[in-house]
Amino acid sequence: MTLRDPGNVTAPSRTLWGDAWRRLRKNKFAIAGLVWIVFIVAMTLSADLWVPATFGDPLAINTAPGASLAPPSLEHPFGTDKLGRDVFSRVVYGARVSLTVGVLAVSISLAIGLLLGSLSGYYGKFIDTIVMRSADVFFAFPYILFAIALIAVLGPSYRNVFIAIGILGWPSIARVFRSSILSVKENEYVDAARAMGASDLRIMVRHIMPNAIAPIIVYGTMSVGGAIITEAALSFLGMGVQPPTPSWGLMLSDAKSLMFAAPWLTIWPGFAILTTVLSFVLMGDGLRDALDVKMKD
Amino acid sequence: MSALLEVNGLATHFTTRDGVVKAVDGVSFRLDAGKTLAVVGESGSGKSVTALSIMRLVAKPRGNIVAGEVLFKGDDLLKMDDARVRDLRGDRIAMIFQDPMTSLNPVFRVGRQIGESLMLHKGMSRKEAFERAIELLDMVGIPNPRDRARDYPHQFSGGMRQRAMIAMALACDPDILIADEPTTALDVTIQAQILELMMEMQARTGAAIIMITHDLGVVADLADDVMVMYAGKQVEYGPSDAIFYDPFHPYTWGLLDSLPRHDVDEKGVLHPITGQPPSLINVPPGCAFHPRCPFAQEVCETDVPPALAVTDAHVSACHFSTDPEFRRGVAVACAVPEGVESA
Numbered sequence: 001m002t003l004r005d006p007g008n009v010t011a012p013s014r015t016l017w018g019d020a021w022r023r024l025r026k027n028k029f030a031i032a033g034l035v036w037i038v039f040i041v042a043m044t045l046s047a048d049l050w051v052p053a054t055f056g057d058p059l060a061i062n063t064a065p066g067a068s069l070a071p072p073s074l075e076h077p078f079g080t081d082k083l084g085r086d087v088f089s090r091v092v093y094g095a096r097v098s099l100t101v102g103v104l105a106v107s108i109s110l111a112i113g114l115l116l117g118s119l120s121g122y123y124g125k126f127i128d129t130i131v132m133r134s135a136d137v138f139f140a141f142p143y144i145l146f147a148i149a150l151i152a153v154l155g156p157s158y159r160n161v162f163i164a165i166g167i168l169g170w171p172s173i174a175r176v177f178r179s180s181i182l183s184v185k186e187n188e189y190v191d192a193a194r195a196m197g198a199s200d201l202r203i204m205v206r207h208i209m210p211n212a213i214a215p216i217i218v219y220g221t222m223s224v225g226g227a228i229i230t231e232a233a234l235s236f237l238g239m240g241v242q243p244p245t246p247s248w249g250l251m252l253s254d255a256k257s258l259m260f261a262a263p264w265l266t267i268w269p270g271f272a273i274l275t276t277v278l279s280f281v282l283m284g285d286g287l288r289d290a291l292d293v294k295m296k297d
Numbered sequence: 298m299s300a301l302l303e304v305n306g307l308a309t310h311f312t313t314r315d316g317v318v319k320a321v322d323g324v325s326f327r328l329d330a331g332k333t334l335a336v337v338g339e340s341g342s343g344k345s346v347t348a349l350s351i352m353r354l355v356a357k358p359r360g361n362i363v364a365g366e367v368l369f370k371g372d373d374l375l376k377m378d379d380a381r382v383r384d385l386r387g388d389r390i391a392m393i394f395q396d397p398m399t400s401l402n403p404v405f406r407v408g409r410q411i412g413e414s415l416m417l418h419k420g421m422s423r424k425e426a427f428e429r430a431i432e433l434l435d436m437v438g439i440p441n442p443r444d445r446a447r448d449y450p451h452q453f454s455g456g457m458r459q460r461a462m463i464a465m466a467l468a469c470d471p472d473i474l475i476a477d478e479p480t481t482a483l484d485v486t487i488q489a490q491i492l493e494l495m496m497e498m499q500a501r502t503g504a505a506i507i508m509i510t511h512d513l514g515v516v517a518d519l520a521d522d523v524m525v526m527y528a529g530k531q532v533e534y535g536p537s538d539a540i541f542y543d544p545f546h547p548y549t550w551g552l553l554d555s556l557p558r559h560d561v562d563e564k565g566v567l568h569p570i571t572g573q574p575p576s577l578i579n580v581p582p583g584c585a586f587h588p589r590c591p592f593a594q595e596v597c598e599t600d601v602p603p604a605l606a607v608t609d610a611h612v613s614a615c616h617f618s619t620d621p622e623f624r625r626g627v628a629v630a631c632a633v634p635e636g637v638e639s640a
Contacts, residue, residue: 187399188394188395188396188399188400189399189400189401189402189403191354191394191400192392192394192400192401192402192462192465193402193413194354194386195352195354195386195387195391195392195394196386196387196391196413196414196417196465197383197384197385197386197387197388197414197417197418198383198387198413198417199383202417207402210404211402211403211404
């Protein structure tokens with residue numbers, strides 16, 4: 001162990017992902033985002049075990065006098081809505097909808113975007129023209145209106161919300177991945193792989209994609225936040241998740257006429273949307289710095 | 298006996314918006330097993346494209362090999378189907394790239410990268426390939442090869458990366474090793490080590506080497522044959538001794554004259570070749586070198602010089618290569634350095 005270069009003294013980690021994690025750890029905002037996301041995920045995953053028992057079923061309507069629009073109390077820490085449902089419980093279960101929609105929508109975008117983006121970037125020419133011009137068509141429509149139009153065709157439902165958001169998300173992913181591939185493709189190690197006798201598929205999958213994926217991880221993370229916002233917006237407009245399923249956007253929509261009479265109805269779902277989306281964006285930002293090889297200490 | 302590699306009249310052109318670039322225009326040479334050929338020339342003279350053409354790695358659709366044949370053990374590489382060429386690449390003909398900093402894939406461990414061609418061509422398992430990679434790293438002089446094989450390229454220094462590249466190229470025991478300026482990106486102290494290593498590997502494996510370089514000093518000791526290129530054309534080709542001690546082409550004279558020397562005291566003055574290499578889109582008519590040639594005459598401006606055989610194995614593409622009067626005149630002119638400018 002005599003000929004170690006100095007880089008290894010400060011860098012005990014031996015993998016690229018280990019290095020990235022080490023850099024990410026130093027970013028306080030990204031870690032705050034990560035902690036918040038982990039917290040929300042833990043809450044939603046464990047919700048069935050304790051939330052209904054402690055604070056009441058998010059769907060349980062309570063028409064007893066004084067039960068509706070109750071301000072925050074020990075029994076109902078976030079208060080109750082006009083149907084007497086526990087707001088805390090609804091916010092927690094709303095996280096389930098938001099995160100599921102966010103992750104599934106981005107997964108759909110990634111599946112389509114990565115496939116088309118890689119074909120476009122690697123083969124160029126004709127395929128590139130078709131893919132990129134279709135992407136341009138998607139970009140030419142106002143995003144929210146396009147989403148509403150898609151929902152109008154598919155019918156408003158939980159499933160159709162993430163399908164619509166997912167379909168709308170692919171052009172950005174494809175574009176980011178394509179440009180990333182175009183730049184990675186020019187690297188000498190790709191020529192070296194070809195000179196080694198590797199086939200097109202192998203070069204693409206083994207040599208180009210792993211090097212081109214970093215921007216996608218960053219963009220994908222941020223997109224989850226974007227998808228959550230879009231879900232909230234669609235639900236707010238009545239084109240998303242349908243009542244009585246708790247969704248943050250839907251809760252805001254229900255509460256908008258009571259904004260001043262019962263502010264807790266808007267504050268908590270709003271706070272949940274804000275912090276969750278912000279966390280994903282901060283995480284994405286942190287990942288961008290952590291995965292940037294040029295910033296290697 | 299037929300040559301290991303025989304290249305005849307190779308021409309590779311690139312189509313660009315400004316016109317056709319004749320990057321390689323009529324290059325011929327042969328390479329026997331275990332020998333070293335040095336390809337020498339300025340930047341843009343077509344050295345690298347020659348190498349890429351042999352590997353059939355010229356980027357289509359803009360780059361096309363338009364003429365010639367590349368006979369590997371008698372089979373024309375240019376006529377083979379893609380799958381067969383892929384089987385040869387990395388297995389029988391391997392290449393070392395110029396910049397070791399960028400030619401290793403940053404996301405793979407070094408050992409894994411060296412083992413890849415073994416998995417591709419020799420059907421080794423990942424584990425076997427990795428073990429072999431450790432042996433190869435050891436062979437090219439990497440200390441602690443078992444540990445270093447698990448390192449990522451960014452943990453290697455430039456010289457070590459080039460050693461790793463050499464290990465990678467030698468993994469399948471190739472017949473031909475093409476090295477495209479393997480030492481250009483390295484420190485001078487490392488350069489000598491790398492060249493020495495390549496020669497050592499050649500002695501051990503018997504691979505033939507095509508060494509591409511713009512540095513004549515690099516090839517003097519180690520090349521058996523030298524090919525000098527200028528503007529995509531082969532200007533002089535012959536045994537190393539003949540090129541260095543008895544060159545026939547004015548461009549080769551210029552190249553040799555522009556080398557820094559420590560055996561002649563001329564107050565450290567270098568003799569560069571005046572002017573710039575021509576654009577490959579508008580190659581000067583006649584001899585491409587005539588605008589820069591101190592001995593150019595009328596015929597040089599109009600007629601493309603043929604490759605004239607000055608001895609059995611030595612050709613020079615200058616109109617006057619076989620003209621003893623011309624060489625005698627130059628010898629006189631060179632004795633009086635001032636006279637060269639007015640000639």
